[in-house]
Amino acid sequence: MAGPAPEDREKPTGRRNSQGIRIDPRAEAEAKPRRTVISALVDHKPGVLAKVSGLFARRQFNIESLTVGPTVDETMARMTIVVEEPEPGIEQAKRQLRKQVHTWSVREVEGAIERELALIKVDGHDPSGVAALAEMHGGQAVRADDEVVTVELTGTEAEIDAAIAAFEQFGVHEVARTGTAALASGTRSTA
Amino acid sequence: MSKSHPTNESEASADTEELSEEASDEQTAKKTKGAHSVVTALEKAEVEITFGVQGGAIMPVYDALADSDIHHVSMAHEQGASHAADAYGIVSGKPGVTITTSGPGATNLVTGIADANLDSDPIVSLTGQVPQDMVGNDAFQETNTMGITSPITKANIFATSPDTVGDDVGTALALAAEGRQGPTLVDLPKNVTTSETEVEPSEPTVPEAYQVPPDEADPHSVEAAAETLAAADRPLILSGGGVIKSEASDQLREFAIEYGIPVVTTMPGLGSFPEDNALALEMGGMHGTGYANMALSHCDVLLGIGTRFDDRLTGGIETFAPEAEVIHVDIDPAEISKNIHADYPLIGDAGAVIEQLHAAMPGEPDAEAWRDRTMEWKATYPMGYETPQDEAVKPQFVVEAMDEAAADDAIVTTGVGQHQMWAAQYWTYTEPRTWVSSNGLGTMGYGAPAAVGAKLAAPDTQVIAFEGDGSFLMTSQAIAPAVRENLDITVAILNNSYVGMIRQWQDAFYDERRYESEWDWGPDFATLAEAYGAQGLRAMGYDEIPEVIEEAFAYDGPSVIDFHVDPVADVYPMVPSGGNNAEFALEADHL
Ligand SMILES: Cc1ncc(C[n+]2csc(CCOP(=O)(O)OP(=O)(O)O)c2C)c(N)n1
Numbered sequence: 184m185a186g187p188a189p190e191d192r193e194k195p196t197g198r199r200n201s202q203g204i205r206i207d208p209r210a211e212a213e214a215k216p217r218r219t220v221i222s223a224l225v226d227h228k229p230g231v232l233a234k235v236s237g238l239f240a241r242r243q244f245n246i247e248s249l250t251v252g253p254t255v256d257e258t259m260a261r262m263t264i265v266v267e268e269p270e271p272g273i274e275q276a277k278r279q280l281r282k283q284v285h286t287w288s289v290r291e292v293e294g295a296i297e298r299e300l301a302l303i304k305v306d307g308h309d310p311s312g313v314a315a316l317a318e319m320h321g322g323q324a325v326r327a328d329d330e331v332v333t334v335e336l337t338g339t340e341a342e343i344d345a346a347i348a349a350f351e352q353f354g355v356h357e358v359a360r361t362g363t364a365a366l367a368s369g370t371r372s373t374a
Numbered sequence: 375m376s377k378s379h380p381t382n383e384s385e386a387s388a389d390t391e392e393l394s395e396e397a398s399d400e401q402t403a404k405k406t407k408g409a410h411s412v413v414t415a416l417e418k419a420e421v422e423i424t425f426g427v428q429g430g431a432i433m434p435v436y437d438a439l440a441d442s443d444i445h446h447v448s449m450a451h452e453q454g455a456s457h458a459a460d461a462y463g464i465v466s467g468k469p470g471v472t473i474t475t476s477g478p479g480a481t482n483l484v485t486g487i488a489d490a491n492l493d494s495d496p497i498v499s500l501t502g503q504v505p506q507d508m509v510g511n512d513a514f515q516e517t518n519t520m521g522i523t524s525p526i527t528k529a530n531i532f533a534t535s536p537d538t539v540g541d542d543v544g545t546a547l548a549l550a551a552e553g554r555q556g557p558t559l560v561d562l563p564k565n566v567t568t569s570e571t572e573v574e575p576s577e578p579t580v581p582e583a584y585q586v587p588p589d590e591a592d593p594h595s596v597e598a599a600a601e602t603l604a605a606a607d608r609p610l611i612l613s614g615g616g617v618i619k620s621e622a623s624d625q626l627r628e629f630a631i632e633y634g635i636p637v638v639t640t641m642p643g644l645g646s647f648p649e650d651n652a653l654a655l656e657m658g659g660m661h662g663t664g665y666a667n668m669a670l671s672h673c674d675v676l677l678g679i680g681t682r683f684d685d686r687l688t689g690g691i692e693t694f695a696p697e698a699e700v701i702h703v704d705i706d707p708a709e710i711s712k713n714i715h716a717d718y719p720l721i722g723d724a725g726a727v728i729e730q731l732h733a734a735m736p737g738e739p740d741a742e743a744w745r746d747r748t749m750e751w752k753a754t755y756p757m758g759y760e761t762p763q764d765e766a767v768k769p770q771f772v773v774e775a776m777d778e779a780a781a782d783d784a785i786v787t788t789g790v791g792q793h794q795m796w797a798a799q800y801w802t803y804t805e806p807r808t809w810v811s812s813n814g815l816g817t818m819g820y821g822a823p824a825a826v827g828a829k830l831a832a833p834d835t836q837v838i839a840f841e842g843d844g845s846f847l848m849t850s851q852a853i854a855p856a857v858r859e860n861l862d863i864t865v866a867i868l869n870n871s872y873v874g875m876i877r878q879w880q881d882a883f884y885d886e887r888r889y890e891s892e893w894d895w896g897p898d899f900a901t902l903a904e905a906y907g908a909q910g911l912r913a914m915g916y917d918e919i920p921e922v923i924e925e926a927f928a929y930d931g932p933s934v935i936d937f938h939v940d941p942v943a944d945v946y947p948m949v950p951s952g953g954n955n956a957e958f959a960l961e962a963d964h965l
Binding site: 184185186187188189192193194195196197198199200201202203204205225226229230233234237238241271274275278279281282284285286287 | 525549581584671691693694696699707715757961
């Protein structure tokens with residue numbers, strides 16, 4: 184086939200970054216990951232959760248938590264997804280979610296009120312110490328068995344991380360966490 | 375079972391008996407089975423043809439289909455059924471439908487569904503399933519069809535009741551065709567299709583939650599994009615498969631010609647712009663023309679329409695159209711800035727948005743110098759090959775000879791490999807829906823069953839399948855239904871005794887170690903064709919080519935031509951995977 188070799192051709196000068204954005208000398212850096220809470224209202228149907236989690240897994244989105252539960256409308260469920268991704272990824276995640284045929288609406292929750300529930304099974308050698316610490320973290324000891332005390336706590340993800348770290352002084356046997364639920368503040372609707 | 379004719383109640387008076395008989399007649403008239411609802415839903419959506427293979431779990435649907443005017447084409451393999459349906463969908467614009475059984479009947483479809491998914495082709499798969507009370511028990515021929523197909527369908531539905539199964543099928547048909555097209559599936563447990571119902575399926579609709587994209591894009595964005603395009607020095611249109619899917623080829627032609635903007639097409643976009651027009655730069659990307667890739671690399675405004683900026687088109691992201699502001703028209707918001715950042719996202723139907731842009735253009739871009747440059751590139755990097763008469767036939771020549779002999783509006787289907795690329799490069803596409811190929815998934819064996827589906831969608835149009843010897847071997851059994859249906863198609867095998875594309879990559883990137891790529895052990899394809907009951911032909915040299923083509927075209931029924939071609943011909947130009955489009959290789963030394 185005829186024509187000059189690659190090195191003998193006229194060359195374009197520009198470049199894009201790996202996100203496909205034309206490199207602008209003013210903003211050459213690639214976007215940094217950002218943590219955000221995405222809320223989606225979906226049809227309350229079997230298979231919807233599997234589809235959404237499959238979608239996120241395939242694209243290797245960095246999911247911190249994904250929770251699903253009923254809403255005031257019993258035909259719908261709310262999914263709350265906490266992701267940490269660079270900007271184009273977050274936008275992609277929202278668009279991919281929105282385009283599912285069983286999704287009604289998707290929003291990034293601004294000024295979110297975020298809570299997570301944790302059950303923490305702590306070693307029971309010092310039940311009153313455990314109870315006191317639970318109270319300090321806004322939770323309570325809900326059950327004392329022979330050898331363990333179970334504590335219930337709600338809070339933001341970070342608060343719960345901190346509480347679990349604090350309970351380590353007694354010895355933590357098991358932890359169960361729900362992942363984050365979130366609502367937009369004030370009269371703003373969540374999704 | 376529950377026929378309510380009074381039998382043992384002969385004590386009843388004559389009067390009451392008459393009454394109850396009337397009532398029960400009315401009842402039996404209304405009562406049907408879930409399977410009938412499935413068929414009624416197909417009829418309501420004006421489905422004329424279905425493709426498939428029978429099996430235990432789907433037998434009730436086949437039994438109901440027997441009473442319908444729908445033409446069912448039994449294929450020899452479910453993969454073939456899905457490709458036939460896919461091609462039917464591409465050519466007709468309406469969803470192609472398959473009906474197959476559970477278990478292997480469903481898993482054999484998977485390749486075809488994944489193929490349709492990557493190419494946004496409208497197909498609907500109706501799969502049988504074991505009865506609901508056995509689901510999850512590893513029953514005979516049970517497979518988790520919903521789970522397997524979830525990531526490769528636009529939507530899949532598990533039918534749960536004979537009362538709603540017709541609507542499920544209607545929804546699947548509507549969803550496959552609406553917005554960005556794609557594959558849908560309805561899994562039909564046997565108890566659902568065999569149970570009685572009195573509910574008639576309603577008109578097919580999409581689910582309420584489904585976001586139907588607007589036809590028109592945001593007018594302010596359109597205005598801004600039009601201004602940018604009109605001010606461009608080096609404007610370029612990249613026309614994708616979406617232009618064809620939205621029937622926007624006419625609008626695109628008018629627009630490009632009126633404003634003098636050169637057009638590159640993606641592979642699925644072949645036929646969206648006539649390649650015999652001076653503005654046509656033909657296909658871009660990995661095996662695109664040198665001039666298309668030069669234009670992509672040097673344009674300053676790129677108007678991408680109905681394209682997902684696939685990696686085979688873009689090459690490395692960093693070097694793709696590096697100087698261009700990008701206007702991206704797409705019906706699927708999730709495509710915007712997925713791969714290439716869109717400076718001007720225009721979400722809407724391709725045809726409607728082109729019309730909007732047309733109306734908003736403040737003037738014609740001053741692009742005469744740019745057009746001249748594209749013409750120079752055409753002269754500098756011409757497509758071509760040599761044909762020494764004492765050497766084996768060049769495969770590119772076969773494509774051109776077929777094009778020359780075929781009708782102008784002939785439809786081309788292809789397998790996957792080198793032959794597919796030559797069919798893309800050396801056939802002149804001038805009409806939409808004439809390129810029917812496995813673009814995104816690259817499924818070997820697509821060509822022959824696709825020719826069956828294409829011919830059934832366009833019985834009066836000539837259909838030619840280009841296949842490779844390896845690719846054809848994967849689905850050659852599709853010739854059997856082509857013979858049974860007496861489909862006048864021509865399969866042209868570019869037989870190089872290699873899985874040639876693999877051999878080309880081995881030569882280029884694996885030190886010429888041709889490990890397992892020589893396929894000189896295949897059948898004699900002309901004899902194989904005859905065994906199927908088709909016409910089998912063979913051409914060994916240049917002199918035999920016109921004659922076999924004539925014979926094939928004259929034959930009323932399927933013909934297979936085994937063209938023996940140069941075993942080591944390579945596809946060029948080539949941009950290596952992830953490479954820079956501007957640095958396309960014209961020969962091995964350039965790689
Ligand atoms: C189902 C499938 N398996 C494997 C491949 C990988 N592959 C791509 S091209 C090719 C060779 C095709 O050979 P042939 O059909 O003889 O066509 P040629 O390249 O020689 O024209 C192979 C094996 C594929 N695309 N599809």
